[in-house]
Amino acid sequence: MKKGMATIGTVLCSIIIVVLALTLVSTTWANSGKPGADSAAGQDALGQNALAKYVIYINWDACAYRYYEWANSPGQPGTPNLNYLASRGALFTNARNGIPGITNPMQTSIVTGTWPAVHGNTYRYYDPVENLVKETGRHNDAETIAEVVEKSGLPCASVQQFMLQERGTYPDDPYHLYIQPGAGWLKRVAEAEKILNLKPVFGMNGKMITPAERPTFMAIYADDLDAAGHNASPGYGFSVARDYDSWKAKMTKLMIDMDEGLGNLIDALKKLGIFEETAIILTADHGMTPYWGPSSLQDLIKTVESLGYKCEFLGKNGRASKNTDIVLVSAGLSVQFYFRNAISDAQYKALIDTLASKPYVGGYFTADDLKKEGAHPSLGSLMIWPEPPNHFHTSGKLIGLGGQHDSGEESSRHVFMLISGAGVKQGVVIDSPVQIIDAAPTMSRLMGLRQPANATGRVLYEALVVDE
Numbered sequence: 001m002k003k004g005m006a007t008i009g010t011v012l013c014s015i016i017i018v019v020l021a022l023t024l025v026s027t028t029w030a031n032s033g034k035p036g037a038d039s040a041a042g043q044d045a046l047g048q049n050a051l052a053k054y055v056i057y058i059n060w061d062a063c064a065y066r067y068y069e070w071a072n073s074p075g076q077p078g079t080p081n082l083n084y085l086a087s088r089g090a091l092f093t094n095a096r097n098g099i100p101g102i103t104n105p106m107q108t109s110i111v112t113g114t115w116p117a118v119h120g121n122t123y124r125y126y127d128p129v130e131n132l133v134k135e136t137g138r139h140n141d142a143e144t145i146a147e148v149v150e151k152s153g154l155p156c157a158s159v160q161q162f163m164l165q166e167r168g169t170y171p172d173d174p175y176h177l178y179i180q181p182g183a184g185w186l187k188r189v190a191e192a193e194k195i196l197n198l199k200p201v202f203g204m205n206g207k208m209i210t211p212a213e214r215p216t217f218m219a220i221y222a223d224d225l226d227a228a229g230h231n232a233s234p235g236y237g238f239s240v241a242r243d244y245d246s247w248k249a250k251m252t253k254l255m256i257d258m259d260e261g262l263g264n265l266i267d268a269l270k271k272l273g274i275f276e277e278t279a280i281i282l283t284a285d286h287g288m289t290p291y292w293g294p295s296s297l298q299d300l301i302k303t304v305e306s307l308g309y310k311c312e313f314l315g316k317n318g319r320a321s322k323n324t325d326i327v328l329v330s331a332g333l334s335v336q337f338y339f340r341n342a343i344s345d346a347q348y349k350a351l352i353d354t355l356a357s358k359p360y361v362g363g364y365f366t367a368d369d370l371k372k373e374g375a376h377p378s379l380g381s382l383m384i385w386p387e388p389p390n391h392f393h394t395s396g397k398l399i400g401l402g403g404q405h406d407s408g409e410e411s412s413r414h415v416f417m418l419i420s421g422a423g424v425k426q427g428v429v430i431d432s433p434v435q436i437i438d439a440a441p442t443m444s445r446l447m448g449l450r451q452p453a454n455a456t457g458r459v460l461y462e463a464l465v466v467d468e
């Protein structure tokens with residue numbers, strides 16, 4: 001190689017390095033700090049155009065799909081606002097949650113776009129190393145949709161969507177505001193309206209805080225349906241139902257009430273003149289399965305022990321005794337199995353066959369099934385759930401009925417899901433199966449942003465005005 005060429009080559013290399021460095025600096029600059037005036041350009045690193053200027057994610061905790069069917073059945077007033085949004089969007093008639101169907105793991109799945117195996121939140125589990133039953137609280141190893149919005153330099157907000165607290169939204173940050181107004185859905189809609197109008201809201205630290213910009217992404221969480229569905233106390237002013245028919249009537253009425261509150265939000269968006277630019281996605285973490293009568297737990301333990309195992313049921317913070325072969329853990333419906341000693345394939349199969357023959361067992365997931373469902377390995381090596389109205393609580397439900405949702409049964413797994421507005425096809429009913437982990441990637445696409453880093457769900461292109 002000639003000397004002169006080497007010099008030219010060095011100069012070219014230096015120029016390329018400087019250009020790359022400048023590009024890196026400008027990219028880093030653009031992605032840091034507070035959102036600027038031009039930050040709503042709606043372009044991400046892939047250069048996709050945003051389909052919606054604003055995305056509102058509503059979570060109605062425990063909104064079983066069948067509540068929607070009940071509210072719109074003959075003789076009922078129906079849900080005019082949900083139906084209006086459906087006429088301007090896509091209704092999913094086959095949306096399912098994951099395992100376990102419990103609030104924190106599933107709320108985490110929706111905002112991260114992935115299952116507990118990835119984000120690590122699996123609620124209650126037995127840790128064999130410490131011989132202790134633990135709970136995962138608000139643990140989350142995966143990036144949230146709000147963190148994506150925040151890192152993209154865009155404003156966001158969360159009205160009590162607690163899995164976004166300190167995870168993309170913060171009590172003291174007017175650009176990425178987290179508030180927790182309590183009360184019910186109506187109050188939370190009223191607070192969301194204030195945020196959209198850049199009016200002061202009551203912050204978590206006892207002082208008023210004014211949102212700095214209208215959020216590109218806003219989450220609103222409401223647990224009215226969950227409280228009423230559990231039927232344990234008159235939460236949010238709903239009476240405790242004494243039998244299944246009155247429980248069903250209560251849930252139908254509440255679904256219609258929730259719809260009215262949704263109307264307030266639609267009106268507010270129209271008044272502001274941003275309804276046409278906004279996409280709304282509404283879904284839930286799980287449904288609700290009513291249960292009543294004596295508990296089947298003692299018979300379950302007896303059945304396991306009849307096969308020669310020492311079996312022990314443990315609650316939170318429980319520890320197994322020395323000779324226990326199988327630890328059982330439950331949140332009321334499903335029972336998780338932990339084998340403390342090696343078990344052969346034949347023994348495993350014999351155990352399942354024996355349990356499955358019991359009339360109170362509704363179904364089961366083997367270790368392989370659980371893996372396919374995206375369950376966390378800590379959930380155990382076998383999960384069974386009861387045939388409604390049976391249950392595995394430590395005591396019977398001899399008066400009235402309760403509701404619980406940690407089940408593989410349809411009433412717990414089949415959830416409501418709707419996407420409507422900007423960027424969404426109009427009046428589409430999608431009967432093919434979708435999962436709640438598809439919500440976050442779809443919201444990312446609507447905003448023209450990248451998906452949360454750990455997302456394993458997919459963009460629901462069948463509902464959008466663009467193709468893959």
Ligand SMILES: [Zn+2]
Pocket residue numbers: 061062102103104226285286
């Ligand atoms: Zn829930």
